[in-house]
Amino acid sequence: MASYGLDLKDVCKRYPVEGNVIVALEDVSFSIRKRESVALVGPSGCGKTTLIRMVCGLEQPTSGKIMFEGKEVREPTSRIMMVFQSFAIFPWKTVQENVELALMDKSEKERKAIATKYIDLVGLDGFENSYPRELSGGMKQRVGMARAISSEPDILVLDEPFSALDALTANNLRNEVIRFYLSKKHKPDVLLMVTHSIDEAVYMSSRVIVLSRRPGHIVADIKIDLPFPRDKRDPKFYGYVDQITSLIT
């Protein structure tokens, strides 16, 4: 039967290190369907970032399979795009040029039009010809987001997207990402986020997958049954935070 979504089946990742083998991830299996917002949490070094890099086709599993809509992910695809913790934007290129980088398969005219649309959508209209060095961290991350969503991916993967930002800017961007996703007016259909903040995971996700210490494997897959926008003072919110914290510590 055709499967419409992301499916990880028995994914393992091993690295050879000085004659030994480090097992980073062991038998990780889960599926994500349309309109799910999923957070991956776990202790440092549990392989969460490795896992999402494999989902994006930037690395390959040692064994097991990562399937997207029934096809194995073997290389980066514009249908699964990533927002990086460090923004990953080129300082010598303008905002417009940085966003257009994700659209190199389009004609120049199309590239310009699409990039302009997404620059506007993330609130950076007027910054097209600015350089990243002139922007604050929050604005730089907006550029990273515009680039990631400009190719209208089905899955948006976020690798600790707010951890390099101050607390208030991070709060603002979290809310904007959630509003954007919930509006259902645009792709992506799925958010897959890695975060070290359990609070953030519960605030933004419909599901939280908890990984163990190395070798990382799934210890819990928890549905967050709270309406959006979430109220961090709700006792149920803290119930989830406590439950997940106790699984990690």
Added chain:
Amino acid sequence: MVKHKMLPFPDANVGEVLGLVEIVYAYKGKVRVSFLAEELRMDLDELNDVIEMAKILSLVRVKEGSVELTIYGESLNLGTIDDKKRVLRKNLVKIEPFKSILAIIKKDGHAHQEDIIRGLREKKVVIEDEARFHKLLLAWGGYAEIFEYDGSKRVFTMMAASHQA
């Protein structure tokens, strides 16, 4: 000694001010500043800069140690990005040094970064850190769509939206 007539705005970014307004809103529109600093693990001086900028923009008021949203602050929370920009633009163009900056840009419809700084200094505005000032100016004026900026020419140009502010 020259008496400075105006000071540049506080050292606070757009994202910080929007984030502050959202957090105060989440606390039903009013929260103690000391509690907020602890909750956000923020230095009180740093938080004060953000609150000060939000105050200048008429988004919050501070009363007896608590920060609370004004009607503008509340409306900022309920709108889209474009609505937020509209509220910020409406309030920014009324305050210094934006009023003076706008007057400088409006003369020819555009102005070089150095002309803006020179123009402000003629009005005795203190700009100690030009790079920081430039970043903040671009962040606020750009986000509120008052002007657009060309980084290769270092030129600010009026945006159509700002005429309707």
